[in-house]
Amino acid sequence: MHKILIANRGEIACRIIRTAHRLGLATVAVHSAADADAPFVREAGQAVPLAGDRPYLDIDAIIAAARRTGADAIHPGYGFLSENAEFAKALKKAGLIFIGPPESAMRVMALKDTAKAAMKKAGVPITPGYQGTDQSLVRLQKAAEGVGFPLLIKAVAGGGGKGMRAVHAPEEFQDALMAAQREGETAFGNPAVMLEKLIQRPRHVEVQLFADAHGNAVHLFERDCSLQRRHQKVIEEAPAPGLSDRLRHTLGIAAVTAAHAIGYQGAGTVEFILDLDTLDEAGDPAFYFMEMNTRLQVEHPVTECITGEDLVEWQIRVARGEPLPKRQDELSVTGWAMEARLYAEDPDGGFLPSTGTIHRLAFGAGAGVRIDTGVEQGSRIGLDYDPMIAKVIAHGASRGEAIDRLVGALDATIVDGLKSNRAFLARLADHPAFRAGEVDTGFIARHMASLSPPAACPAPALLAAALGLGLPSGAAPASLFAALPIRLNLAREQTVMLSWQGDAHAVSLRSVGQDRWRIGGLPGVGEVSARRTGPNGLMIDMGGTLLPATMVPQAGSVEVRLAGQSWSIATMPPKKAEAGAGHAQLMAPMPGRVLSVDVTPGQAVAEGDRLLVLEAMKMEHRLTARTAGTIKAVHVATGDQVADGMMLVEFA
Secondary structure: OOEEEEOOOHHHHHHHHHHHHHOOOEEEEEEOHHHOOOHHHHHOOEEEEOOOOOHHHOHHHHHHHHHHHOOOEEEOOOOOOOOOHHHHHHHHHOOOEEOOOOHHHHHHHHOHHHHHHHHHHHOOOEOOEEOOOOOOHHHHHHHHHHHOOOEEEEEOOOOOOOOEEEEOOHHHHHHHHHHHHHHHHHHHOOOOEEEEEOOOOEEEEEEEEEEOOOOOEEEEEEEEEEEEEOOEEEEEEEOOOOOOHHHHHHHHHHHHHHHHHOOOOEEEEEEEEEEEEEEOOOOOEEEEEEEEEOOOOOOHHHHHHHHOOOHHHHHHHHHOOOOOOOOHHHOOOOOEEEEEEEEOEEHHHOOEEOOEEOOEEEOOOOOOEEEEEOOOOOOEEOOOOOOEEEEEEEEEOOHHHHHHHHHHHHHOOEEEOOOOOHHHHHHHHOOHHHHOOOOOOOHHHHOHHHHOOOOOOOHHHHHHHHHHHHOOOOOOOOOOOOOOOOOOOOOOEEEEEEEEOOEEEEEEEEEEEOOEEEEEOOOOOOEEEEEEOOOOEEEEEOOOOEEEEEEEEEOOEEEEEEOOEEEEEEEEOOOOOOOEOOEOEEEOOOOEEEEEEOOOOOOEEOOOOEEEEEEEOOEEEEEEOOOOEEEEEEOOOOOOEEOOOOEEEEEO
């Protein structure tokens, strides 16, 4: 093997290219017209455009691209053709190496019913139910009575929740069956279904395994993927919280048994469902085989973090005919890892995809943080493909530290130009119940009310906004508030005007020493220490309690992020706008409407005299003269709309 063609796109293509280049292997990217300027195309050694409406599914075009470029191996990534047995067969016929499992193993696991039959024969527990070939209504209704209600109807070729229906009563069965069959036919070209006992409180735990052509198989421990929304994984972690050592070992053995039973080779994931309502004598939940993914999983980075192994490298070595790099007794777990899937979607709008160009993109960096992404600033996310922006991965010595690092990385992530689920992910990762390890597949639905944006703005958020405006930018890159209309001098004492949902807050800052401030206007807040940690970062010490904050400037406001929560706080000018002698012009500090003009040309004014009143953000702002002077010209009238920075009054 000397050159790998990646039959995929986005972050997984970048991920594979990175390992291939480290191993000294050349790479080829194939790409659609929409992906012509994508990062993975530039990062590959060669790139071949593919035509057609479904280019990443065009087997003949992909094989032709391999021949044209001299690639002798193809990595399918995940999705698209990664679990397509016909693709593996075609590559073998073309004399190309498929970096994946044997065609025969893929076929066994391609359909849920044949997979469960194979696992039952191998002695791996399967969920009680019906996996028969007789798909008549009469037979399925009789089978449903035998399984009992509630039960789950699942398309045998399904995945991602498609073709799946929960049925709680006999009278619901026929309509649910027809809907599942239609969806299975539409999505997979196969209307066949299977029936299973519905696990009321399930956990989704999966085991990463590897097998080679020499009869060796190992597991690289388990992951918990229970945090799901509509059967789509949201946050994954490894290892799974709250499992006994006995259950962990049993799951690992069951996964390796599954691999041996079907002659597996390469990377695979055996997914189990844990029934939290059915416990054995040792207190462990019952577990059942759910399915096997015959490919690299999206969430494989968390396994890499806790084992220190490169799973793509393992795939390449197995495909070259090498034995597994390590035996089971040479593998161990170090720490804990979390992965959050950052998507271009609108959590406040039903999680619908958000499309557009990414105008600004920055990720939180730091110890234990890894970002896998296939987009960059300027990339456009449309509806052609999965709207993933990045996988945000955090690794720590403990589960708590991994969560802290994940929340911090999400707080520091900036995506401008389209909507994302960043804030939702941060709230989810920092949720008290998640921190306590109380996870199951119903977690998000059960806690949705508390996962909504915060209704109140606490003093620490207002404090962070005020300090962000008041602190000097120091040696950090361009000040995070360079884009805001307010400029505060580094006076010994100053007042910052803020507004949250129409309520005004005057926060005074008085310097009392190096990086120390006495705070006024916020009950319960006295002296604090604060320093910038970067262009968007601030660390506040409230007397032993450290608050890392991220602040993202917006038009007329600043978004403050603290511990997974975020608030968009309106920014307002200081109580007195500076105007008068030495300040020949009074400029609008923000967009707004003129409510009144209180001076005329030629009029003499004293320090503190009101010049005009501006309405902005549903509040009235008095603009006054800082020193005595004479009005030369007034450029606005009552009722005028003014833009930020517009000249309002000139002085003689």
